[in-house]
Each structure stands twice: as structure tokens, then as C-alpha cells.
Amino acid sequence: MTRGYAERPVPGWARAIGRTLAHGVWDARVVGAEHVPATGPVLFAANHTSVVDGPLLEGVTPRPVHILVKEEMFTGPFAGILRASGQIPVDRSGGREALATALKVLQRGDAVGVFPEGNRGRGDAASARAGVAWLAVNGSAPVVPVAVLGTRRTGESVGHVPGFRRRLHVEFGEPVHVGRTEGMSRREATSAAIEAIREALSALVADAQARTRFTLPTD
Numbered sequence: 343m344t345r346g347y348a349e350r351p352v353p354g355w356a357r358a359i360g361r362t363l364a365h366g367v368w369d370a371r372v373v374g375a376e377h378v379p380a381t382g383p384v385l386f387a388a389n390h391t392s393v394v395d396g397p398l399l400e401g402v403t404p405r406p407v408h409i410l411v412k413e414e415m416f417t418g419p420f421a422g423i424l425r426a427s428g429q430i431p432v433d434r435s436g437g438r439e440a441l442a443t444a445l446k447v448l449q450r451g452d453a454v455g456v457f458p459e460g461n462r463g464r465g466d467a468a469s470a471r472a473g474v475a476w477l478a479v480n481g482s483a484p485v486v487p488v489a490v491l492g493t494r495r496t497g498e499s500v501g502h503v504p505g506f507r508r509r510l511h512v513e514f515g516e517p518v519h520v521g522r523t524e525g526m527s528r529r530e531a532t533s534a535a536i537e538a539i540r541e542a543l544s545a546l547v548a549d550a551q552a553r554t555r556f557t558l559p560t561d
Contacts, residue, residue, distance in 0.1 A: 351452065352406035356427035360401025363394070369507050370402055373550075374514035378404045383448035383483035384517070387474050387539055389547050390457035391465035391559060392493035393501045396429070399455050399488065402512045408447050409455035410440055410473075430454075432473075441473055448481030458539060462500035465490070465558050467544035475520065475535035479528065484517035487543040491556035498559065511556045515546040 364370040378384065386407055388399055396409050413431040416424055424431070430447075432440035444454045454477065458470035478485050492510040494502060504510070520535035522528060551557055 350428055352400075352408060352428045353426070356400065357406055359427075360397055360399075362401070363397050364401030364510070364512075367506060368398070368504055368510050370398060370510040370512055372402050372512050372514075375402075375404050377514045377516050378486055379484060379517065380404075382451050383481050384453045385448070385474060385478055385481070385483045385485045386453060386455040386488050386514075387458050387485050387543055388455065388488035388490050389465040389467050389543060390459050390462050391490070391500070392462060392498075392504070394493050394503055395457065395462070395490050396455070398490065398493060398510065398512065400427075403453065403455070405453045407453040407455040408444065410437075410444060410457070437473060441476060444477055445481050448477060448483045454481075454483075458543065462494075464560070465494075465547065467540055467547055470536055470540035470543070472532060472536055474539055475532045478518075478520050478535050478539065479522065479531050482521065484519050485539050485542070486517050487515040487539070487546045489513040489515070489543070489547040489550040491547075491550060491554065491558070494559050496557075496559045496561055511550060511554050513546060513550045515542060518542045 409429050410432045411429045413433050416431045430440050430443050447454050456474045458474045460471045490512055518538055520538055522531040
């Protein structure tokens with residue numbers, strides 16, 4: 343299902359749609375874009391509360407990004423758009439094919455977006471799955487944590503679409519560099535990377551909340 347996704351860059355029209363949503367439909371304020379490496383492989387690791395987090399991320403990242411999207415979204419009217427825009431379907435029960443595809447993107451020097459929590463929820467990065475760490479270690483890619491706030495408020499469902507011109511806050515943190523040190527197995531390196539990435543993302547989200555009027559949903 344993912345065949346071909348690593349062979350083409352994200353098209354300009356997909357970026358344009360993302361920017362229109364982020365800055366035209368909604369009012370996204372972006373902080374910390376200078377932390378994103380201008381060249382080479384990079385992983386964006388964002389917290390996840392809403393169905394619109396993916397399109398928003400595509401619209402605010404300084405570089406085109408292939409985002410891992412749950413395969414259930416690749417049905418109906420959005421299937422063709424997601425495929426044509428170069429997004430990567432992921433089977434959340436395993437996701438090996440998606441990870442292999444994302445690794446190819448990193449190996450050619452491009453960007454991949456991941457939601458380490460796996461599911462939409464509170465977005466506090468209290469937990470993280472191994473996929474983002476595996477990609478960082480095997481793709482030799484720095485991980486840029488991304489705090490996304492405002493896309494879902496308390497009482498709104500995870501499938502809720504924010505209203506017109508809602509103020510949103512997206513903040514990029516300093517890159518996290520993970521990898522294997524001498525004598526460390528790949529499994530040990532991945533385990534250490536999971537916690538390093540989770541801690542960086544959790545701290546960024548907490549700090550962004552403390553400095554802004556935005557809060558995570560409590561449900």
C-alpha cells in the first residue's frame with residue numbers, strides 16, 4: 343500500500359492547501375521555525391489531539407513533510423488527496439511497511455512527520471511509541487519536537503474540525519539528537535531514544551502552555 347510514497351516529494355499544491363488551512367481558514371501562530379534544520383533528514387514529532395493536526399503540520403513546517411497517517415483515513419473522498427500528496431498510510435497494529443517507507447524518505451534527505459503518541463488524545467506526550475525512535479536511530483535524523491495547541495478544546499471530539507479563524511499555536515523545539523554509542527545495541531539505542539524524544543516533546547508542550555493562553559483538552 344505504501345509503495346511509491348518514498349519516490350516522490352510532497353507536491354507544491356499539497357503544501358499550498360496546508361498553508362491555506364493553517365493561515366487562511368485558521369489563525370495559526372508559529373514559533374521556533376528557526377530550530378528546523380534547513381537540509382538533511384529530519385523527523386517532526388508532534389503531540390496529537392485532533393484530526394486536523396496532520397494538515398496543520400503540513401501547512402506550518404518550514405520544509406515539505408511526509409506525514410504518517412493512520413490507514414483508516416485512506417478511504418472515501420480523502421483517500422486520493424492523501425495518496426497524491428505523498429502522505430504515508432500506517433497500520434497502527436504494526437506499521438512496519440510504513441516505517442520502511444519513512445526510512446527511505448529520510449535516507450534521501452527529506453522530512454517525515456510522526457505523532458509519537460499514536461492516537462489522538464490529551465496530547466500531553468505522556469507516552470510514546472517506538473516508531474519515531476526507530477526512525478531517528480536508523481535514519482540518522484535529528485528529531486524536532488512540535489507542540490500543537492488549540493486544535494481541540496475540552497468537550498470537543500477528536501474528530502472535531504476547528505471553526506473559521508480559530509487561533510492555534512504551533513511551536514518547534516530544539517532538535518533532539520539520538521543514536522547508538524559504542525557498545526550499545528540497536529534495541530538499547532531505540533529504547534533510550536524513545537524516552538529522550540518523549541521527554542523533549544512533553545517539556546515543550548508544557549512550556550508552550552505556560553507561556554500562552556492555550557491549554558490541552560482535559561478529556
